[in-house]
Amino acid sequence: TPLKVGICGATGAVGKEIVGVLETRGFPVKELHLFGSERSSGKVVETKWGKVEIEAFSVQKAREMDVVFISVSGDFSKEYAKAIAEGDDGAVVIDNSSAFRYDKDVALCVPEINADAARKNPNKVIANPNCTTAIGIMALFPLHKRFGLKKVIMSTYQAASGAGQEGMDELRDGAKEVVNSAEGTIAKNKIFAHPLPFNLIPHIDVFQDNLYTKEEMKVTWECRKIMDIPSLPVSCTAVRIPTFRAHAESIVVETEKPIKVDEARDLLAKSPGIALADEPANKKYPMPLTASKKYPVEVGRIRQNIVFGDHGLEFFVCGDQLLRGAALNAVLIAEALAEPVGKDFTPKL
Numbered sequence: 474t475p476l477k478v479g480i481c482g483a484t485g486a487v488g489k490e491i492v493g494v495l496e497t498r499g500f501p502v503k504e505l506h507l508f509g510s511e512r513s514s515g516k517v518v519e520t521k522w523g524k525v526e527i528e529a530f531s532v533q534k535a536r537e538m539d540v541v542f543i544s545v546s547g548d549f550s551k552e553y554a555k556a557i558a559e560g561d562d563g564a565v566v567i568d569n570s571s572a573f574r575y576d577k578d579v580a581l582c583v584p585e586i587n588a589d590a591a592r593k594n595p596n597k598v599i600a601n602p603n604c605t606t607a608i609g610i611m612a613l614f615p616l617h618k619r620f621g622l623k624k625v626i627m628s629t630y631q632a633a634s635g636a637g638q639e640g641m642d643e644l645r646d647g648a649k650e651v652v653n654s655a656e657g658t659i660a661k662n663k664i665f666a667h668p669l670p671f672n673l674i675p676h677i678d679v680f681q682d683n684l685y686t687k688e689e690m691k692v693t694w695e696c697r698k699i700m701d702i703p704s705l706p707v708s709c710t711a712v713r714i715p716t717f718r719a720h721a722e723s724i725v726v727e728t729e730k731p732i733k734v735d736e737a738r739d740l741l742a743k744s745p746g747i748a749l750a751d752e753p754a755n756k757k758y759p760m761p762l763t764a765s766k767k768y769p770v771e772v773g774r775i776r777q778n779i780v781f782g783d784h785g786l787e788f789f790v791c792g793d794q795l796l797r798g799a800a801l802n803a804v805l806i807a808e809a810l811a812e813p814v815g816k817d818f819t820p821k822l
């Protein structure tokens with residue numbers, strides 16, 4: 474049955490993508506309500522369901538929805554998510570922030586992996602994972618099911634979109650400034666810790682006591698929770714690079730069972746949400762330019778890892794940060810809740 478759908482943060486980079494994913498997936502929308510700040514209220518957005526005016530957010534209005542996607546900030550979610558969901562007449566909330574991801578009674582869901590966790594969630598707030606985890610785990614989970622993961626080591630190359638529209642704008646404006654100015658000009662920065670154009674920054678989110686960043690620890694905490702392997706050793710180095718909207722990740726796994734490249738490649742080719750891009754001889758491998766604006770995560774450069782030998786695999790993944798890392802995953806969660814158990818979640822695009 475068609476649903477009343479609300480989006481909080483509808484004018485942000487992820488909010489806009491949620492509208493697009495609802496359209497292309499043919500999500501059953503009865504009414505679409507786009508909630509924004511006072512500043513953006515009154516603006517009109519063209520959608521498949523007609524023109525929709527941005528409304529100033531209120532808990533009461535959001536509670537009238539069947540499902541509400543929140544993509545604003547951790548503080549916004551902490552303040553409002555539970556109030557929107559509370560009681561039988563509240564809405565199901567799919568939250569894109571990290572506010573509740575590690576709570577015991579909140580499901581952290583990638584529908585191709587643990588849709589049931591969302592369906593059995595005792596709470597009406599469901600958490601969407603961090604983009605870095607959501608992208609890498611598409612390849613990690615099938616490998617885990619077949620070969621058993623023993624250790625995971627990841628290095629990431631993360632796009633500006635992870636910092637929202639303002640991050641992408643800072644990259645574009647800064648790059649223009651550098652190429653149009655005297656040699657040696659360095660771009661200004663506000664959103665990122667340092668200028669991003671023609672640079673890379675091994676610092677995303679805040680440093681923790683163990684000297685990892687929070688972005689890196691999110692990969693550890695979230696891989697464990699989503700795959701339900703509570704003590705899996707996962708280590709990540711997360712780096713911001715000057716690309717716009719696709720995150721790339723170099724991943725090494727050590728497995729319980731011996732793993733062969735051909736077997737892993739065949740398995741990954743058949744796994745949901747993955748597009749194999751693994752033809753080195755034809756210069757085909759995952760890249761931000763080819764993975765951007767696509768639903769599947771590209772996986773390639775698959776090879777036997779030299780350190781772990783016949784129990785080790787090394788590969789490269791690249792996925793659209795705004796889609797697989799946020800909007801697509803969130804809409805798939807809503808679909809998982811709306812559809813009967815056993816649906817095939819292979820993205821349609």
Ligand code: 2RA
Pocket residue numbers: 603604605631632634635636677688
């Ligand atoms: C980033 N992972 O790339 C974050 C966004 N959620 O900054």
